[in-house]
Amino acid sequence: MYTAHARLVSVARRRRYYGGSPVSHSGGREPAVSLSLLDATMVGIGAMIGAGIFVLTGLAVEISGPAAIVVFALNGGVTTFTALSYAELAAAIPRNGGGYAYVREVFSAPVSFVMGWTRWFTYMIAGSLYALGFASNFVEFGHLYGFTLPGPPVLYALGAVVTLVALNALSTEASGRGETAITLVKIAILGVFVVFGLTATKVGEFDPLFTEGPLAVLPAMGLTFIAFQGYDLIATVTEEVENPRVNIPRAILLSVLTTVVVYLLVVFVAIGTLGADGLAGAGETAIAEAAEGFMPTFPLIGTGAALIAFGAVFSTISALNAVVIGSSRVAFAMGRERQLPASLGRFHHRYGTPLVAILVSAVVMLVAVVVVPIRIVGNLASLFSLLGFIIVNYALIRLRRRQPDLQRPFEVPYYPITPVLGIVCNALLGLFIDPFTWALAIGWLIFGGVVYFLLSRRGDIGPTESPEIQDPEPIPTAEQGDD
Amino acid sequence: MTDSEPHHLRVVVAGGGEMGLRTAELLSDRGHDVVVVEADPDRCAEISEQYVATVIEGDASRPETLRQAQPERSDVVAALTDDETTNFAVCMAAQRMSQVRTVMRVGHTPDELYTEFVDGLVFPERLGSRAAVNEIADGGVRTIEDIAGNVEVVEVEVAEDAPVAGKRLDEVRLPRGCLIIVDYQGDRIGGPDTVLEAGHRYVLAIESPVANEVMNLFRG
Numbered sequence: 063m064y065t066a067h068a069r070l071v072s073v074a075r076r077r078r079y080y081g082g083s084p085v086s087h088s089g090g091r092e093p094a095v096s097l098s099l100l101d102a103t104m105v106g107i108g109a110m111i112g113a114g115i116f117v118l119t120g121l122a123v124e125i126s127g128p129a130a131i132v133v134f135a136l137n138g139g140v141t142t143f144t145a146l147s148y149a150e151l152a153a154a155i156p157r158n159g160g161g162y163a164y165v166r167e168v169f170s171a172p173v174s175f176v177m178g179w180t181r182w183f184t185y186m187i188a189g190s191l192y193a194l195g196f197a198s199n200f201v202e203f204g205h206l207y208g209f210t211l212p213g214p215p216v217l218y219a220l221g222a223v224v225t226l227v228a229l230n231a232l233s234t235e236a237s238g239r240g241e242t243a244i245t246l247v248k249i250a251i252l253g254v255f256v257v258f259g260l261t262a263t264k265v266g267e268f269d270p271l272f273t274e275g276p277l278a279v280l281p282a283m284g285l286t287f288i289a290f291q292g293y294d295l296i297a298t299v300t301e302e303v304e305n306p307r308v309n310i311p312r313a314i315l316l317s318v319l320t321t322v323v324v325y326l327l328v329v330f331v332a333i334g335t336l337g338a339d340g341l342a343g344a345g346e347t348a349i350a351e352a353a354e355g356f357m358p359t360f361p362l363i364g365t366g367a368a369l370i371a372f373g374a375v376f377s378t379i380s381a382l383n384a385v386v387i388g389s390s391r392v393a394f395a396m397g398r399e400r401q402l403p404a405s406l407g408r409f410h411h412r413y414g415t416p417l418v419a420i421l422v423s424a425v426v427m428l429v430a431v432v433v434v435p436i437r438i439v440g441n442l443a444s445l446f447s448l449l450g451f452i453i454v455n456y457a458l459i460r461l462r463r464r465q466p467d468l469q470r471p472f473e474v475p476y477y478p479i480t481p482v483l484g485i486v487c488n489a490l491l492g493l494f495i496d497p498f499t500w501a502l503a504i505g506w507l508i509f510g511g512v513v514y515f516l517l518s519r520r521g522d523i524g525p526t527e528s529p530e531i532q533d534p535e536p537i538p539t540a541e542q543g544d545d
Numbered sequence: 546m547t548d549s550e551p552h553h554l555r556v557v558v559a560g561g562g563e564m565g566l567r568t569a570e571l572l573s574d575r576g577h578d579v580v581v582v583e584a585d586p587d588r589c590a591e592i593s594e595q596y597v598a599t600v601i602e603g604d605a606s607r608p609e610t611l612r613q614a615q616p617e618r619s620d621v622v623a624a625l626t627d628d629e630t631t632n633f634a635v636c637m638a639a640q641r642m643s644q645v646r647t648v649m650r651v652g653h654t655p656d657e658l659y660t661e662f663v664d665g666l667v668f669p670e671r672l673g674s675r676a677a678v679n680e681i682a683d684g685g686v687r688t689i690e691d692i693a694g695n696v697e698v699v700e701v702e703v704a705e706d707a708p709v710a711g712k713r714l715d716e717v718r719l720p721r722g723c724l725i726i727v728d729y730q731g732d733r734i735g736g737p738d739t740v741l742e743a744g745h746r747y748v749l750a751i752e753s754p755v756a757n758e759v760m761n762l763f764r765g
Binding site: 154155156157167300306307398399400464465466467468469471 | 553573578589590592593594596597598599600601602603610613614615
């Protein structure tokens with residue numbers, strides 16, 4: 063998945079060194095790397111399916127009981143509202159910066175700073191969530207083969223972050239189609255889980271559905287919302303997508319739909335086989351433990367549950383990689399726009415990667431891995447996702463009002479109902495997240511405010527709006543200039 | 546733009562014709578953000594297809610349309626339609642809306658007073674004629690830049706039998722109004738010890754009255 067990163071770099075390099083020469087000669091634009099509809103869809107699915115479903119299913123069931131399936135279904139619906147907004151904005155505004163770039167286009171500097179700051183934090187905190195999920199599933203994977211891995215899981219989480227950061231910081235080498243293959247493997251492993259699980263699923267586990275009361279669905283939705291975050295990564299690679307006007311909106315919507323279907327099947331099987339109580343007890347490794355109950359024994363691999371545990375390890379690590387890239391991209395974009403120190407917005411002269419942006423993001427991830435408990439991490443990541451998505455929906459409404467004549471190749475259906483519903487639902491879910499998480503979130507925002515204030519005082523944040531007026535270059539009249 | 550490094554610009558291009566679109570593509574390739582304003586709906590769809598700029602459909606000389614392109618948060622407004630009057634109107638309106646730099650395309654020898662109203666003028670026909678001359682009368686001479694006034698920067702290849710071939714620069718009397726800027730490798734500024742090798746190319750600044758004489762010396 064570090065291919066996305068390689069693309070970022072390749073685009074920047076192409077721009078820097080090859081200027082517009084292919085354009086001015088042929089008239090057609092031929093990007094060096096191009097993503098088909100399938101590839102673009104897989105970028106989104108790859109970032110979404112992974113950590114969330116493996117790590118958070120157990121925690122969601124613990125909160126809401128068998129109604130966790132309702133939780134995932136409703137979250138899918140809520141996500142779709144915002145995904146539609148992303149689709150419209152991405153098709154109309156050709157920028158590689160994702161949500162931050164759109165908001166920068168529509169709002170004043172402080173608002174876009176808040177957007178960038180929250181998106182950045184979302185990716186970083188999601189990174190620590192995935193790292194923790196990776197660690198517990200890795201230990202579980204060892205257990206299945208009878209190994210007891212030494213040391214606390216958090217060490218493996220730190221190791222995973224450090225390794226992926228090093229890979230992304232030092233190299234941009236990766237194959238173009240690798241991402242699609244990795245994502246297909248993840249879906250295939252979950253497919254195996256669902257196929258074998260369906261035979262063992264007992265529908266009786268869902269009766270009664272709301273064991274913890276219908277209202278328990280809301281906090282569980284808040285917690286698991288992060289599992290639907292990642293399709294926006296498509297919006298950060300838009301310029302490499304073939305026929306972008308058509309394919310970007312399709313890729314965004316397809317990736318969300320596919321993910322929702324996969325999640326519902328997986329959660330249905332997990333609850334139907336292991337039961338709500340069993341899942342709740344298993345925590346971050348719930349899916350792998352559910353698999354132990356019904357998976358047959360395969361040659362070579364041994365127990366079928368090992369395959370699922372492997373899927374969890376593999377998925378969390380690839381999702382972690384995606385957010386390492388995602389977070390450095392946002393920091394990079396903010397550095398380029400002078401909303402963070404300019405050094406974040408530069409490529410390293412030797413490695414060709416946004417090294418500073420990656421390292422700074424890594425530090426926050428590592429701190430979060432060590433300090434914050436997993437449930438809080440999940441909540442925090444979800445809360446910041448929700449806040450960011452509220453701003454994106456509002457940006458869509460504001461852009462429709464301010465720029466009615468903007469070309470919109472894809473339009474959100476039932477405007478303005480859809481984005482308004484997006485805002486209301488996201489806000490509602492945010493309200494059901496616990497006060498401690500809010501306190502942490504507000505703390506991060508205040509910290510952001512201080513950073514913004516200090517940077518603007520030091521003059522690092524450029525008022526890009528007031529360029530120095532250059533003296534006009536005189537153009538000679540015909541008598542003077544032509545010989 | 547107090548930064549010394551390349552700045553990230555937001556540019557409004559009024560007019561999505563061939564010139565507007567190419568300009569948008571070049572700017573986008575360099576990493577700048579571009580908004581194109583174009584009146585023709587079919588053309589808008591074509592530009593939008595290229596995915597290099599946000600596109601606003603409408604007549605840029607109407608303030609209501611221009612405002613949608615947000616000149617107030619842009620660095621430059623470039624009026625590049627093929628109609629000079631429209632371009633002037635766009636630049637004036639944009640300046641009224643904000644402190645933005647304006648670049649205007651002209652179709653004829655520009656009015657001298659334009660420079661008092663807009664920050665930059667583009668005269669494509671004139672640039673085109675230079676390119677035409679390069680193609681027509683190639684012969685080892687290429688105009689690199691048409692600076693201003695009557696000085697031209699050209700790249701000249703020294704012909705085999707040219708008067709200056711093989712001579713050191715301090716042995717040659719070049720006419721006043723001619724300066725060798727860079728030697729053939731492009732790594733040294735021309736000086737008295739520069740040798741004018743046949744078959745090598747040099748970058749020269751030439752005043753037009755002596756252009757003919759210099760060409761004679763270099764091309765034979």
